[in-house]
Amino acid sequence: MGVRKLRTVFMKYAIFLALGVFLVAFVNIALYLFEVEIGFIYPINRMSAEIENARGNLQSADRITENEIPPLCEFALFTKDGKYIGGSFDQEETASVWKMCIVNNQTSSKPYLYAVIDRTDEILILRYRMTAQFSNPLLHRIFPSADWVLIAVIILEILLLLIVLSYLFGKYLGNKMDKLLTAVKKIEQQDLNFEVEKSHLYEIDLTLDALNHMKLALKKSLTEQWQADRLRQEQISALAHDLKTPLTIIRGNTELLYDTDLTTEQQECADYITDSYTQMQVYVKTLIDLSTASTGYRLNKEIFNFSDYLKQVKVSIEALCRTKEIHLQMSMSDIPTQLTADKVLLGRAIQNVVNNALDYSPQDGTLHIDVYGKDNFVEISVTDEGGGFSNEALQHAQEQFFMDDQSRNSKLHFGMGLYIAKSIMEQHNGELILENSKSTGGAKVILKIPF
Numbered sequence: 001m002g003v004r005k006l007r008t009v010f011m012k013y014a015i016f017l018a019l020g021v022f023l024v025a026f027v028n029i030a031l032y033l034f035e036v037e038i039g040f041i042y043p044i045n046r047m048s049a050e051i052e053n054a055r056g057n058l059q060s061a062d063r064i065t066e067n068e069i070p071p072l073c074e075f076a077l078f079t080k081d082g083k084y085i086g087g088s089f090d091q092e093e094t095a096s097v098w099k100m101c102i103v104n105n106q107t108s109s110k111p112y113l114y115a116v117i118d119r120t121d122e123i124l125i126l127r128y129r130m131t132a133q134f135s136n137p138l139l140h141r142i143f144p145s146a147d148w149v150l151i152a153v154i155i156l157e158i159l160l161l162l163i164v165l166s167y168l169f170g171k172y173l174g175n176k177m178d179k180l181l182t183a184v185k186k187i188e189q190q191d192l193n194f195e196v197e198k199s200h201l202y203e204i205d206l207t208l209d210a211l212n213h214m215k216l217a218l219k220k221s222l223t224e225q226w227q228a229d230r231l232r233q234e235q236i237s238a239l240a241h242d243l244k245t246p247l248t249i250i251r252g253n254t255e256l257l258y259d260t261d262l263t264t265e266q267q268e269c270a271d272y273i274t275d276s277y278t279q280m281q282v283y284v285k286t287l288i289d290l291s292t293a294s295t296g297y298r299l300n301k302e303i304f305n306f307s308d309y310l311k312q313v314k315v316s317i318e319a320l321c322r323t324k325e326i327h328l329q330m331s332m333s334d335i336p337t338q339l340t341a342d343k344v345l346l347g348r349a350i351q352n353v354v355n356n357a358l359d360y361s362p363q364d365g366t367l368h369i370d371v372y373g374k375d376n377f378v379e380i381s382v383t384d385e386g387g388g389f390s391n392e393a394l395q396h397a398q399e400q401f402f403m404d405d406q407s408r409n410s411k412l413h414f415g416m417g418l419y420i421a422k423s424i425m426e427q428h429n430g431e432l433i434l435e436n437s438k439s440t441g442g443a444k445v446i447l448k449i450p451f
Helices: 006-037 044-060 091-103 137-142 146-188 202-258 264-295 306-323 343-360 391-396 417-427
Strands: 074-079 084-087 112-118 122-129 302-305 327-333 338-341 366-374 377-383 431-436 443-450
Touching (some): 044 112, 044 122, 074 091, 084 091, 146 202, 202 264, 302 306, 306 338, 338 343, 343 366, 343 377, 391 431
Antiparallel strands (some): 074 084, 112 122, 302 338, 377 443
């Protein structure tokens, strides 16, 4: 198939439209002339000829009846002094017709033409329309003018032709544009492993070629970026693991120092070293979590009893709540007997969400945990009684290193908890949902995992 230009397509459309209009007009006019030929339609010249042919008979007839009147004509019979004798005119208009035709000597008044026939003692006035008419009485009554019917039919058929051609033309262009929209959508989704299909329409193909060049450049750039990110994550992970060894040595030597007689000043220095070691351990653990969450955890899925698992989780959460003087309210409904998941990672995700909720919960408040089955998913809802998520947090809290403006009671947070929980849920084909609770006014986080 050759490549066309848009102007060629438009020209083709215009030619089809012009030919269609010509054909519609030609067919309808030919049909109109045929109906005139067979007497189905009376043109105005034929009606005038009929009247002239009947004039002699109408002048000499002893008595005027409707049978002597030419077809499609109305008549009125008057005395020589203008007195109405009879006919098909309305009584109210006879005076005005007499005045117009006899006194003013007029032969037309839209939409009618008039013919005056002088009889011996009477005057006959005939009236007929200034347009072609149907000979059929019913059609004549519904459509007084055959010419207007012809014009209306032609206009309707041309409109129908426009609709059909516009639909076909739009469908043709739409099919060509679909290839462009498909390419744009795939690039938007960063799905760059596809071949750009040609539309065989010159202007659209130019755009597709530009998109293809952009796709290749973007693919190269993203590949380099992904490789750089992977290398950086590997380096961070290696660095974090390498840091464990000197930290272990520092911890061991510090513990040995505690076994010796230390002065007060030495004791303080040893305490500083221990505190710093503890803080460094948190930093190293965060680096490892960041690296693992970015590259993906290695799942060790297993089938386990979900009810027993939740009992163990409840015990650990109760311990956390007691240390922060917060009450725990936990409920379960419609949960599956068994669940297939990585128990360790699922517990990690739950713990991260619970820790986040506890950090925002007021002292002596209540932490609400509801576990329930819904639409082949287990949903674990954790709701606190704090101030809730800000608008910014609802949009970005699941991102790495996001720290909300609201204050926390610890400086060892790096905005990783919800990001890690989200990564774990996604690897289980689930999701993490953030919202604000209408009942407590606090934050509500839902861990959703299929079963």
